Amino acid sequence: MDAFGGEGLADHGFDPDETVWVRGVDYVAGWREARDAGAALVEALAAAGIDVTNLKAQAHARPDGSGEVTLKLPTATARQTTGLLRAASRWGRAS
Template structure:
């Protein structure tokens, strides 16, 4: 009907990645996740990773909480895991 919103009368709307509920602030959660994903992507680039092989991306939960997802080629994820394992063994970066 004219004048009705797209989601009027609906409890939730299914989308590709889950369900959107009217009245939930998904944008704020996504923005927070986007800032974190951008920071992680810059760190990955600085560590020599290619974003075409390993990338963080922002999304939200059904409740509007921000989520950062990391996706990459398995061999590149193994390389990242090795880097993190080495950093965990040497948390001070080798400083005396």
């Protein structure tokens, strides 16, 4: 367990040596928010029937300390997700 009460931050893709630090900016909070948002997105896609086996949501902290999520997914998963979003959009307009 690390000082933040979890596994090591490096286990989740956070490398403090690759970051430019500005005094007073809470980068860890932004990174944690991105980590949680990415995990929630993956869970929601899985619940919607999307194959998330090879999907990766990588958390990052932006220079201003806000979070950012980078998605890496196979082409088939991207197409499946696109179809789901288009269907949801059509359903939303029909309501």
